[in-house]
Amino acid sequence: MTLIFKIVPQSxxxxxxxxxxxxxxxxxxxxxxxxxxxxDQARETAQKHFVGQQNLLLAAFDAGVLGDQLKWEPSRGGALFPHLYADLDPATAVWVKELPLGKDGDHVFPEMDE
Structure with a gap:
């Protein structure tokens, strides 16, 4: 299973x-x-796009379950990022965990394995 991650506001x-x-x-x-x-990309994503934001979740998904609508496309510096060209059923999440801010202002990531 290849896990990919979505950082999303709780609301x-x-x-x-x-x-x-x-x-x-x-x-x-x-x-x-x-x-x-x-x-490997999630922490940098949080630092670039979610600085200082609270009430975030980290949702893990099995890339294999998302089918042909999931495309791996170049982004930052040519790195391949997973992009889903479809709506997402939240019930397909492998897990969802809180992504709190640490005392240093960076997000504290949970273990990201299965």
């Missing part, structure tokens, strides 16, 4: 659970796909 995730569908955060809707990160 958006709760709405997705209630509706049974996650269409994406505003940046996802603007770009036309849902942004994910690999385990």
């Amino acid at each position: 958006l995730w709760q709405t997705a659970i209630q509706e049974g569908c996650f269409k994406g955060a505003p940046v996802d809707l603007s770009d036309g796909f849902i942004h994910f990160s690999t385990a």
Whole structure:
């Protein structure tokens, strides 16, 4: 299983659970796909796009379950990032964990394995 990760505000995730569908955060809707990160990319993603934000969650997904709508595309410095060109069923998450801010202002990541 190849896990990929989505950093998402708790409020958006709760709405997705209630509706049974996650269409994406505003940046996802603007770009036309849902942004994910690999385990190696997630911390940098948090530092670049979520600095100082509280009430975030880290959701893990099995890339193999997302099918042909998941594309690995070059982004920062040519690194391949997973992008989902479809809505996401929140029930397919392998796990969802809190992503709190540490005393240093950086997000404290949980163990990111299965």
